[in-house]
Amino acid sequence: MKKTLSFALLATLFSAQAKLNTVKVFDGSLATCKTEKDVNEVRNQLGAYRAKALSATLTENENVQIKIALSFLQCVNEDSKIGFKLQSPLETITSRSFKGDEITIFVNKARVKSFKDGVYSILSNTQLDDKAVQVHTIEVPLKEILNGEGSEHASLDLFIQKDIKVENTSSSEMVMEDVRSFGKFRIHLKVDSETKKVTIK
Secondary structure (H helix, E strand, O other), rough: OOOOOOOOHOOOOOOOOOOOOOOOEEEOOOOOOOHHHHHOOHHHHOOOEEEEEEEEEOOOOOOEEEEEEEEEEEEEOOOOOOEEEEEEOOOEEEEEEEOOEEEEEEEEEEEEEEEOOOOOEEEEEEEEOOOOOEEEEEEEEEEHHHHHOOOOOOEEEEEEEEEEEEOOOOOOOOEEEEEEEEEOOOEEEEOOHHHHHHHHO
């Protein structure tokens, strides 16, 4: 497990057919977990995640329902082995500041949100469960995600948002509350206007 993300638990949800399967951290970049520096890297402190679009359907009122699978991971050093570990997005996290102080990050709430690139108004907002692997169905208006009026192509961006509280465990001097967002994944869809079917590209 040291340098890969080959988890048996994810084999079914995150198969070779995965449309969205890159691991991302909160700033949108790829996550790495190979050294002790990675364990305490600021951009890794809130964890990483993988996402996959499982299916998409069009409702009678012209909304698109998209089923998504999410897995959340944390870069850890356990028994002198460094690697990603499945971990709930609501789990309390212990790390170190750039000064070397121990900090504790409490997660009050976490949710998956969606928006259309270039528009940025939130189209869906779903609370996350206290589980490392979870499946959710989001519903958004088709007209809001089409790539132009009359287009048969559509796209939607997902991101994770956490409400957190950070405490300096070493000195108890620093207490900070913040809202942090994880980097986005994009879902590409194709809409058949005749059959009213939506497929994941």
